[in-house]
Amino acid sequence: MTATETDRAGALHADAVRALGEWQPADPEQERLRLSYLRHLAEQPEGLYRSCLPAHITASAAVVDPAGGRVLLTLHPKVGRWLQMGGHCEPGDPDLASAALREATEESGIPGLTLLGRDGVPVPVKLDRHQVRCTGKDRPENTHLDVQYVAVAPPGAQALISEESLDLRWFDYDHLPELTDHSVRELVARARQLTG
Template sequence: MTVTETSATALHTDAVRTLDGWRSADPEQERLRLDYLAHLAGQPDGLFRSCLPAHITASAVVVDPAAGRVLLTLHPKVGIWLQMGGHCEPGDPTLAAAALREATEESGIPDLVLLAPGGEPAPALLDRHLVRCTGRERPENTHLDVQYVAVAPPGAEALISEESLDLRWFDYDALPELTDHSLRALVARARELTA
């Protein structure tokens, strides 16, 4: 077994452990959790972009609770304001590490910390959505997104990356119109968890 295969197996094991241990009182979130676990049970490569028509992704909404603000990226492919996130990579040791890597790369903020109730980073929400991550001419596929909350140091300044059309802080109560229900739910959950 190669180093990459070993890393991928460890990431798969971590994703199953993470989702197996996470619970939600919301029936829809619980259904998603069980669907994600079923996906992973049937797909050894279920965390990677090559797994079609669906794969697990990891994201994190970046918040500055002291200032009551959230950092959003204007996504170039989707054209709306979203949290940071994307595809898992074979070198990611855990699902939480994948979310933190994506948030750090896309925000330019080096000292982000994932919320860790009980001492270990835990998902805030799950979201299933259709995307065209394999190209415009290709059929849509499904992202099974595991969403975390990343806390930025007070007064953190973001640095836009090539993965974004724009990057901007928004007050919790003044989210941009050009976003979706999933992002609004995630920001509300982040606000609740950091209050």
Template sequence: MSDALHQDAVRTLQDWKSADPGQDQLRLDYLDHLAGHPDGLMRACLPAHITASAVVVDPAAGRVLLTLHPKVGRWLQMGGHCEPGDDTLAGAALREATEESGIAGLSLLTGVDGRPVPVKLDRHQVRCAGKDRPENTHLDVQYVAVAPPGAQELISEESLDLRWFGFDGLPELSDGSVRTLVGIARALV
């Protein structure tokens, strides 16, 4: 992992503020994790590591692209583990969204300074090390990615299915976290 990625993650989380006390507590927990783990963004950091994701939206059509995750069996936003070549959390989220959606030209929503800004944090348990391994914790930093007009998705080997859903028509197999993220994205676009 690059020092640049760790520094960017710390700066991103220090700069990001939420009016929601639960979100702000998660932000502080993420910062504590990074302070105690120089490798805190890498999959090998157990029992927890920071991940990056982005919900892909098409504002003109009022829809969101979700992936049916093979390990989780639910419809989720695009995202995953940071890689050694990632220099920023936003870059990791955009890379994951592009790889998993097959859509070129995605752009992350930005703040007043023009830099991509997270919209939500989510801590959840997963078995990313394998079915026979203990669960670990993903400390997910979530962004919104806007698809260019007329974007066509292309399913990758990381998905069982990839499908557009109307903002008001999310699938039954999506959890509360995804529904909250889509609601935030809809309000922002």
């Protein structure tokens, strides 16, 4: 890493510690995950990047259209399930929320997304720990420590599928596709609750 990349990585790490340190989880299980993520960051200076194995922090966002009562999901080519937008942090990300917003914008094709927050500062809505093979299908599984946000789409937003997706569709909150897991359903329910 160059000196600039090292500085950015340090700033991203510090922001993740701040964001998770300030976050107020909704239940004891989320609190347990929050403390686990903070331990990971305390032990791993590079803990936000794909190269950190066996676990690393990721950032994602449920893209919602509250007026339409719907959520945008992507059919992930590696996982084979409908998921929220998200992925790995990159050295140019100034903070964790920006990583989630970048991923949501890239994967949805929708400019002008806005992350939900408090007092103008985006805040996570949920944490999820899951096993994946992001380093390749012939490699061992590793753990994503996902920090999840809610991104509100502007009125009339048109989604545009990216090369990172097999399909991209809006789904009514009450009619999510069968190929979604419990975590996605919980995230969508939380997004619905927060956006009214």
